[in-house]
Amino acid sequence: MSKVYTVGIVGGGISGSVCALELAKYGIDNILLEKGESIVNGPPFCHLHAGGNLYPDISVDQCKTLMLQSIEMLRLFPHSIDQRPTWISVPKSEKYEPEFIEDRLNSLVKYYKKLIAEDPDNEVLGNPDQYYKAYSKEEIEALAKQPGVKQPTTFDEWVSNAVKLIDYQSLKTPIFLVQEFGWNLFRTAAQAQLALEKTESCCIKTDTEVTNIIDVRNRNLDYNWAICTKGSVYNVKYLVNSCGFRTGFIDALLNQHAEHSIEYKAAYIAKWQPVEGLIPELIFHGERGTAHGMLQITPYCEDYYQIHGMTQDITLFENGVIHSKNKESAEEFDEDIKQKIDRAWPEEEINTRTKNAIAFAARYVPTFKSANVGALPMHGAQQLHGNDLSLRVGELSFPGKFYARSEIIKASSALTVARKIVANLENEKIIAQIRTKTKHNSLLEEISKNDIEERARELAIKRGYPGTLSQLVIDRT
Template sequence: MNKVYKVGIVGGGVSGAVTALELDKYGIDNVLFEKESSVVNGPPFCHLHAGGNLYPDISDEQCRILMKQSIEMARLFPQSIDERPTFISIQKSQKYSVEEIQDRLKMLVNYYKSLIEEDSENEILGAPEDYYKTYSKADLVELYKNDYSENPTTPDQWMTNAIKFIDYEQVKTPVTLVQEFGWNLFRLGAQAQLALKKAENSLLKTNTKVQSIKDVRDKQVDHNWEIHTKNEIFKVNYLVNASGFKTGKIDESLHIKSERLIEFKAAYVSKWEPIAGLIPELIFHGERGTPNGMVQLTPYSGDYYQIHGMTKDITLFKDGLIKSRDNEAQPHFNDEINQKLIKGWDSEDVKTRTEKAINSVAKFVPSFKSAKVGGPPLFGAQQIPGKDETLRVGEVSFPYPSYARSEIVKASSALTVANQIIDKIQEEEIVPFISERTNLNPLLASISKNEIDKMAAQLALSRSYPEALSRLVIERD
């Protein structure tokens, strides 16, 4: 094949797909390789971390970055955002202080205001003064007396619905309701996949595994890299490694030394009896990895609920967090985890872990005890560059000229990474200077809700999940 692409991207997760679409927008031709049959098929995501309120241990700076990046991604993929708030509480036995969480929320309100001052379209989390609302125990007692709202719109209505189910004696007060929304991976994947199919400057190669890459930068040819798939060789000037937790494999094939952590995690799909009125996402903070680790209940459409429990027998796994060893860029999971990652889960394991997850929620939401297994777990391995396992904002590094390595920890960092890669490609004069840059993407914006509804349903079903998981709890126009 004689064509030379400006950019070759390995991995069609959220990072690779967004990078391809941003390059396409500026007329930069690129080829995107994804070994699976559709894009955004890697580890799951369900929560738009617009403020980092699920992580009491991270720095204020990481919270601000998460808020900014989340807003940017929500503007790009509005049809994937579920505009329901998040209830934040701390388990009674736990070290976290309510005051520290409140101080951080005040800081975030000011930061959100500054983002809106920069660009009024950034106001996607509602008015800054409504970003969060705090409720004392006395407030909860009062709200409990109100009726349910089938479709809550005000914070008090959301909190009333929640508090009808939550045993608030199990958590510290005050508690908070914050405008961190849900994030639907099937809908984001559908919008990206449909846009990539229409993109004039981006060639999407699904079902195509990159087997090796040859560095030909010193060979006096008209390209820098040769990307080998089973049947073809693609010539490219710039290489983007966006292969998720397999990033180290490509580093190794290029003889680059690098360090990273990778962590295998799972969230469980349950079905609960129909309840009166929608509830927010529920967070019960606790120390990660201990028996009282954070419990997270995420509502989906059709009475489905996703559960994370940050303990070793629910979301986390023994030997689930591993790091690169001497001279090896790619960490290796043990056989048990590889079995789950590659071949899938055995049904007994699905049942046992989902039931443990249900019981962990029932400690705080007693009637949730009646929930049942609702489908296979959503699972995957997440990459964390370097050695700091608490890092929640990983981005991109440029170990060689003409080579970018994307290692996002949260899906929200994908657009930032795409922009950093485009900056570098210009700096290296692979493409001429682009005078007008914008975060808007007309091609993505042209994909209709109807198209997204259909494709998202197909993606959920083709991956063996209930179709309802592809819909939003709060439908958008």
């Protein structure tokens, strides 16, 4: 008789992988089915979003949720977090004032202090009184005259290095430096995969595409779903659909109807000449989808920089958003985007779009115009529940008994989703109540930093990127 797994997880992106880890931590046996060669190989992530400061248009509540979820993920994957700060500025061309950002930052400081009071181990974004610093015009001008520092350690040193490169006259003041960190996708993928490979509670199957799911909930068997792949069938009691933007494909197999939106986006990798000292992540706010959309410049090691430009000819695409009620969503993108999703970007377009991104970055960082195309774009499609594209905190839904559907918008929501699934397993009496729930995951903690680094480098290279993109600019672990 074939084995019955307690949980079958379809899709090994960050959501499915963190769910498998959370279940395995409590000894709940599960099978993780991922069609790609390795896990956490979906759309990219590079910002932790601990405070949501990249989104002036979202509510303070969403910012707080992002902060809490980011802290929890940072505690799980500390070796993946790039602890360089973020410069946040509003160009003079924008209609809103930076004071608005400052009000939110003050609410976040209070909230961060509350989280630390609840659990001192939450103090992972530095001292809460130094979560951010606001810089006036006079302070910026004074720091521009200071000598550069190769390895900045104070906020002032980071700002001093940045301001020498930035056309700060085009920006409103105050300008902020915030403890918003980077998040390295390759290192997270490496740590998650190494931990799942070691545990007996998870059967991890990569290169395994789910082609059908048979609902046997009414047949009085000791399982509720038969998950079919080419050549094998896996019987499970509880089904988790974490297929990212292909979540609708599984829904369609199960005759579920859910409204969702899918967006395809890309970020570009440029190589710049060595600059005098390290610089923070640089954010120049702007109205999404217009010619002056937000610009983000993310530093990596060895003079690589990633650029997002929220305009139609850089990060966004003319037919890049679809609203779907069901069905395999990828089918609904036009041919051009479908081809890119399969990672076959035409060489010419890599060059054109990366060069557009470089020119866009040079608006505020003039010497960036000398940068060149550095690597393949980081790209992918992501799904959100309903049709509100400004939503930043994701959803978990239970469309039927013994069935959970994950639709996260930011990678940091993965642990919240996993915990809700554990609670639902208890409520549905699939598992007994867990007496003591912990925040730690010893499966992840047992993986050494060296092993993570080695595997992360291998993954980056296998996926077609320079190995150096798996390194951290500031590693405090």
